[in-house]
Amino acid sequence: MTLARAGGIAVGIFLDHLLEEPARFHPVAGFGRIATRVERSTYGDSRARGVLHTAVLLVPLAAAGVLTERLSRRHPLAEVVAVGLTTWIVLCGSATRSITREISEPLVRGDVAGSRELFPKLFYRSSDVLTDEELPTVLIFGVTESLCDAEVAPLLWAAAAGIPGLLLYRAINVLDNKIGYRSTRYRRFGWAAARLDDVANLLPARLAAGLTALCAGTAGGSSGAALRVWWRDAGRDSSPNSGQLFGSFAGAFRLRLTKPAVGLKPGTSAVTFGAGVRPGPEHLLPVIRLSGVVGGVAGALAVAASALRGRRTR
Structure with missing residues (x-):
């Protein structure tokens, strides 16, 4: 680990705030399309076929990440650029908050129709199946879940494992x-992907929940309540990680967050976090503001x- 990695992460964060997500030819979307094509050849209703599918996609990507990092280390500036671009491609926390704020502001003004019109920009589907009362809940679940998946976890993996860590995460x-659902088709085939995601988010989810409790006061929330509800309710979710942030945010703003049925993965049950309003x-x-902090x-x-690890290595 070098000081150049720290500089690259900082550059990636800066680009995430400065630039919009590429509308076309986004590498993450491209990987998703490749995964769909590979699935046509690898699919089978078994865990073994799911492991094969996951390995076929991840092993070459890991090798490419290791090779890119080794080549870039020949010059500090090249490493900064390589890490910075990879971090920018993987991060999307700032963009998610921006879109969520765009959807939320009409709702705050009482313009429900305007908010519904913008809803597909974030969730890629119509909001017609949701009641007006469910809209704020869905938006809060969206912004809190993305805080881990799109921001805290990638940053943690960037610091720990550089370019390979970012790409693999x-x-x-x-x-x-895509496939980590408890549906008939993916119950076995998606098992490996779902378990890997659980492991990859195990520490980031808890770090994000702890930081949420620590920073709750900056957005008018309660750190003490966030800690209490996080400790009490985090384990209620079927996922070992999702409930961490849901519980922490519910406590911070004294909310009662119940997962809407339409937002659940097949086979999961609705759970409630917090006991407030x-x-x-x-x-x-305020939720979006706290997410940003x-x-x-x-x-x-x-x-x-x-940076600290890089100095010690030197």
Whole structure:
């Protein structure tokens, strides 16, 4: 680990805030399309075929990541550029918050129709199946879940494992979103992808929840309540990781967050986090603000940890 990695992570964070996500030819979307094509050849209703499918996609990507990092280390500037571009490609926390804020602001003003019109920009589907009362809850679940998947976890893996860590984390996350469902088709085939995603997010989810509790006061929330509800309710979810942030955010703003049925993966049951009030439009902007603070702190920690490790290595 070098000081150049710290500089690259900082560059990637800066680009994530400065530039919009590529509308076309995004590498992450491209990997998803490749995974779909590979599935046509590898699919089988067994865990073994799922392991094969996952390995066929991840092993070459890991090799490419290791090779890129080794080549870039020949010159510090090349390493900064390589790590920076990879971090920017993998991160999307700032973009997610921006779109969520764009959807939320009309709702805060009472313009429900305007909010519904923008809803597909984030969730890629219509909001017609949701009631007006469910919209704030879905938006809060979206922004809290993406805080780990799109920001804290990639930053942690960037600091720990550089370019290979970034590429593998995002690939595992994409595979989990595509096939990690408890449906008839993917119950066995998606097992490996789902378990890898659980392992990859085990520490990041808890770090994000802890930072949420620590920073709750910056957005008008309660750190003490966030810690209490996080400790009590994090284990309620079927996922070992999703409940960490849901519990922490529910406690921070004294909310009662119940997963809407339409947002659940097949085979999972609805659970509730917290015991406060039902989320309303007035809670959206503070939640988004807290997400931004947590993401910023996670970025600073990733850069600082990389720099400190780099100095020790030297």
